[in-house]
C-alpha cells in the first residue's frame with residue numbers, strides 16, 4: 038500500500054465551510070482538495086492502491102483526521118469544488134476515535150497526526166518524510182513487485198510545514214527524509230512526483 | 243523560455259461561465275485552471291520563466307486562446323476558483339487576432355492552436371509533444387544553462403487528447419514525442435513532471 042499523510046495546520050474541523058472560500062476561512066482546504074486529486078487521479082482511472090490522510094488542526098474542533106481509500110472511492114471528480122463538497126459532508130459527521138464512513142471511501146475520526154503515524158510504524162510501514170534536503174527516493178531501494186509490495190507512508194506538510202516538534206518525532210521514529218526536487222514545492226505537486234517515481238521504478242523492475 | 247500549450251477541446255469561449263460548474267457547462271475549465279496552477283506555483287514563489295497557453299474550442303465563439311506570462315502575473319492564488327475568476331474576466335473581453343491584456347499577465351486573442359505552434363516553430367523553439375509513448379525528456383539533451391537557455395514548447399492534450407490531425411501536424415513539424423510516465427496522466431500532472439525533470443537537469447549541470 039502507498040499512503041500519504043498531510044498535516045493541514047489551519048484546515049477547518051467542522052462542516053461549517055464556505056465552499057467559495059476554501060483558501061481563506063476554510064484554512065487552505067483548497068490545498069487538501071488538490072492533494073486528494075494528486076493522490077488518486079489517473080487519466081481515466083483512480084489509483085486503487087493509494088490511501089490519503091489529512092489531519093486538520095484548524096477551528097473549531099481540532100484535530101480531525103480524514104481518510105480517503107482509493108479502492109473504495111466512488112463518483113469522485115478531480116475538481117476542487119466537488120472534492121470540497123465531499124470533505125464538507127465528512128466534516129459534518131460527529132467524530133470519535135473510531136473511523137466513521139461518510140461517503141464511499143471517505144472516513145473521519147478524532148485522531149492526532151502523530152498517533153496515525155505511530156500506528157503505521159507499528160504496522161511495519163516504511164516511513165518517509167518529504168523534505169527539500171532529503172535524499173532521492175530513487176536511491177531508497179524500495180520493494181515494489183506485485184506479490185510482495187512494501188507498505189510505505191509518505192509524510193508531508195502544508196504551506197506552514199509540519200513544525201519542529203513533529204520533525205523531531207519523525208527523526209526519533211527513524212523516518213527517512215527524501216527530496217523530490219531542488220526547489221520547494223506545494224504538497225500536492227510533491228504527491229504527483231512521488232507517484233511518478235514509484236510508477237517508473239515499478240515499470241523498470 | 244519554457245512554454246506549455248494545452249488544447250482545451252470543450253472549454254468555454256465566452257465569459258458567460260458558471261464558476262460552480264467548471265467541469266460541466268464550462269467544458270473542463272477546472273483542468274485549465276489546474277494547468278495554470280501547475281505551470282506557475284512554487285512553494286512561496288511563481289515560476290517567472292514560464293508561459294502557459296490554453297486554446298479553447300468550446301461554445302460559443304471558438305477558438306479563443308489564453309496566454310499567461312509568469313513574469314507579469316500578479317495576485318494569482320493557486321486555487322481553481324480564483325484562477326477561474328481571472329479566466330472568466332479574460333473571456334469577457336472582445337477578441338481579435340491581437341493579444342489583449344485582461345489582468346496583469348493574462349491575455350486573450352482569437353488564435354488557432356496550430357497557428358500558435360507554427361509561430362513558435364518560426365521563432366526557433368524546440369517543440370515537444372507530450373505522449374504516453376514518447377522517449378524520456380531526460381534523453382533529449384536540453385540546453386538549460388542560464389546564459390543560453392533553449393526556448394522550448396511543450397504541447398499537451400486535455401481529457402480528449404489533441405486528435406489525429408494535430409498529431410500529424412506536429413509530426414510534420416518535427417515535434418519530438420516525449421513520455422513522462424508509463425501510465426496515462428492528466429495534463430496538469432504532466433506539467434508538474436516536466437518542470438521537475440527540467441529543475442533536476444538544470445541542478446545537475
Ligand SMILES: C[S@@+](CC[C@H](N)C(=O)[O-])C[C@H]1O[C@@H](n2cnc3c(N)ncnc32)[C@H](O)[C@@H]1O
Pocket residue numbers: 166167168169170192193194195196197198199215216217218219220221222223224227285286
Ligand atoms: C509548501 S512546502 C512547506 C513550506 C514550509 N514553509 C516549510 O518550511 O516547511 C509543503 C511540503 O511539501 C514538501 N516538500 C516541498 N518541497 C519539497 C521537495 N523539494 N522535496 C521533498 N518534499 C518537499 C514538504 O513535506 C513540505 O512540508
Ligand SMILES: C[S@@+](CC[C@H](N)C(=O)[O-])C[C@H]1O[C@@H](n2cnc3c(N)ncnc32)[C@H](O)[C@@H]1O
Pocket residue numbers: 080371372373374375397398399400401402403404420421422423424425426427428429432
Ligand atoms: C488525459 S491525457 C489524454 C487522454 C486522451 N484520451 C488521449 O488518448 O489522448 C492528457 C494529455 O496528457 C499528456 N500525457 C498523458 N499521459 C502522458 C505520459 N505518460 N507521458 C507524456 N504525456 C502524457 C498527453 O499530452 C495527453 O494528451
